[in-house]
Amino acid sequence: NAGVTQTPKFRVLKTGQSMTLLCAQDMNHEYMYWYRQDPGMGLRLIHYSVGEGTTAKGEVPDGYNVSRLKKQNFLLGLESAAPSQTSVYFCASSNHPSGRRADTQYFGPGTRLTVL
Amino acid sequence: QQQVKQSPQSLIVQKGGISIINCAYENTAFDYFPWYQQFPGKGPALLIAIRPDVSEKKEGRFTISFNKSAKQFSLHIMDSQPGDSATYFCAASISGGSYIPTFGRGTSLIVHP
Numbered sequence: 089n090a091g092v093t094q095t096p097k098f099r100v101l102k103t104g105q106s107m108t109l110l111c112a113q114d115m116n117h118e119y120m121y122w123y124r125q126d127p128g129m130g131l132r133l134i135h136y137s138v139g140e141g142t143t144a145k146g147e148v149p150d151g152y153n154v155s156r157l158k159k160q161n162f163l164l165g166l167e168s169a170a171p172s173q174t175s176v177y178f179c180a181s182s183n184h185p186s187g188r189r190a191d192t193q194y195f196g197p198g199t200r201l202t203v204l
Numbered sequence: 205q206q207q208v209k210q211s212p213q214s215l216i217v218q219k220g221g222i223s224i225i226n227c228a229y230e231n232t233a234f235d236y237f238p239w240y241q242q243f244p245g246k247g248p249a250l251l252i253a254i255r256p257d258v259s260e261k262k263e264g265r266f267t268i269s270f271n272k273s274a275k276q277f278s279l280h281i282m283d284s285q286p287g288d289s290a291t292y293f294c295a296a297s298i299s300g301g302s303y304i305p306t307f308g309r310g311t312s313l314i315v316h317p
Contacts, residue, residue: 092247119303121304128213128309129309130210130293130307130308130309130310131248131293131307131310133304136303136304138303146304178247178248180247182303191236191238191253191297191299192238192250192253193238193240193248193250193295193305194249194250195240195247195248195249196247197245197246197247198245198246198247
C-alpha cells in the first residue's frame with residue numbers, strides 16, 4: 089500500500105495563477121483533509137470531506153476550493169494564487185475499523201508551494 | 205481560540221536526556237489524544253496515542269502521561285537520541301462526534317549528540 093500520496097511535491101506559481109493539488113489514498117478511508125503548515129502556526133485545516141461527494145470548510149478556507157468526486161481522491165484548488173498562500177500543504181485521511189469514528193490521521197508527504 | 209495549547213515551542217536536549225512536551229486542552233469532550241512526529245521534509249506520522257481511561261501509556265522510550273482533572277497530557281522521551289530530532293504535535297479529538305482533530309502548534313525538538 090502506498091498510503092497517502094500527493095502530487096506535485098514542489099510548485100512555484102506567480103500571483104494570480106491557478107493550480108490543483110491532488111491527494112490520493114489507497115486505504116479506503118472515508119475522511120480526507122487538507123492542511124497547511126506555516127512556521128509557528130502548526131497545522132491549520134483548510135477543507136475536509138467525510139465521504140465521497142461531500143466537502144466542508146475548515147479553519148482557513150478562503151482562497152481554496154476542493155472536490156471529492158471519488159472516494160480515494162481529494163483535490164485542492166487555488167483559483168488565483170496569492171503570496172499569502174505560500175506554504176506546505178498536507179493531505180491526510182482517516183477512518184476507524186468500525187467505520188463510525190475517525191481517529192488516527194495518515195498524512196501524505198506534503199506539497200511545498202511558493203507564490204511569487 | 206486555541207483549544208489545545210502546546211509548550212514549549214522549541215526544546216534542546218542532550219543525548220541521553222529526557223524530553224518533555226506538554227499540552228493542555230479545554231474541551232472536556234475530547235477522548236482521544238494522539239502525538240504525531242514529523243521529520244524535516246516529511247508528513248506527520250502517529251507516534252503514540254492515549255484515551256482518558258488510562259493515566260499513562262508507554263511504548264519503548266516514549267510515554268504519554270494523562271491528567272484528566274487538570275486537562276493536561278504530556279509526552280516524555282526517555283534516553284533522547286539525535287534521531288528523535290523532529291517536530292512533535294499533540295492533538296485531541298472527539299470519537300463519534302466531530303471528524304476534526306484539534307492540533308497543538310508543535311514543538312521543535314533538537315537532540316544534541
